[in-house]
Amino acid sequence: MTDIFHEIEEDLRRDRLRKVWDRFGALIIAACVLVVVAAAGWSAYKYWRHQQAVSASAAYESAVSLAEAGKLPEAEAAFIEIAKTGPAGYRTLALFRAAGVAAARDKVAGIAAFDAIAADTRLPALARDLALVRGALLLVDTAGLPEVKQRVGAIATGTGPLRHSAREALALAELKAGDLSAANKTATSITSDGETPPGVRSRAELVRRLTAAAAPAPEAAPGSAPTQ
Structure with a gap:
């Protein structure tokens, strides 16, 4: 008796599967084909990307x-x-x-090229800021302080990783413009920043020493007696 019930259950199961296949078989086949095609396409895309990189x-x-x-x-x-x-x-x-x-x-052509990079909105913001800094360093020799400030002033006053190089460009432009006090102040802000890279720090220290005579005198502490 148990075998008869088992055979009936098997027949019912096969009948249900046959109905499901008759109804959705084409869709199942299409889905399988789509998976195979997608996998092949992804492999081909990865190969193409690899070849492009090579x-x-x-x-x-x-x-x-x-x-x-x-x-x-x-x-x-x-x-x-x-x-x-x-x-x-x-x-x-x-x-x-x-x-x-x-x-x-040609420095002028170089500045124009870096300005074009800085204006390219498809690039990351950091890359565009780097282009502004590179262009500003070239401008130190070819233009005045206002032009340098226009490009890197906001970067120099910020907290991003390019602030050190931006401040260096400003310090050099201020030194060239004869504003020794401003150059000393900017160079001091570079050397006092604990995250300044060694190369930028050493160059800023040189500017700071060259402009030391123009540095503002330190303020006396409240209540201290004047030096005789």
């Missing part, structure tokens, strides 16, 4: 070799091409290297 890396190294060989126009053109066609990471690197090469042959 090609960009080779092109980037070739452009670097051109720059190191002093072939600046060729190097700049190669970096610009990578910036147009390469993956996002290489695009940013290539933009900065192209601007650096442009600055090596």
Whole structure:
């Protein structure tokens, strides 16, 4: 008797499965095909991305070799091409290297290139701020203090990682403009910042020493007697 009930249950189960298959079989097959196609597409996309990265890396190294060989126009053109066609990471690197090469042959062209990077809203904010700082450092030799302040004033007064280099650009521009007191104050703000990188600190210390005579005298403590 138990076997008969078991066979009946099996027949009912097969009948239900047959009905489900008749109703949804095509959809099940389509879903399976879609999963296989999606997996194959993802693998193909990863392979394509890998090939793009390999090609960009080779092109980037070739452009670097051109720059190191002093072939600046060729190097700049190669970096610009990578910036147009390469993956996002290489695009940013290539933009900065192209601007650096442009600055090596013509500072005005370099400043324009860095300004173009700073205006590119597709780039991260940090990259755009870095472009402003790089352009400001070039402007120290080619323009006045107002132009430098316009580019990096907000960065210098902030708390971001580029504040040190921005303050350095300001200190150099103030020194060149003959505002020794302002240069000393800016250089002191650099050297007193515990997070200032060693290279920036050493250059700021030099500016601070050069402008020490223009530094404001320290205020006397309340109630202290004047020096005789």
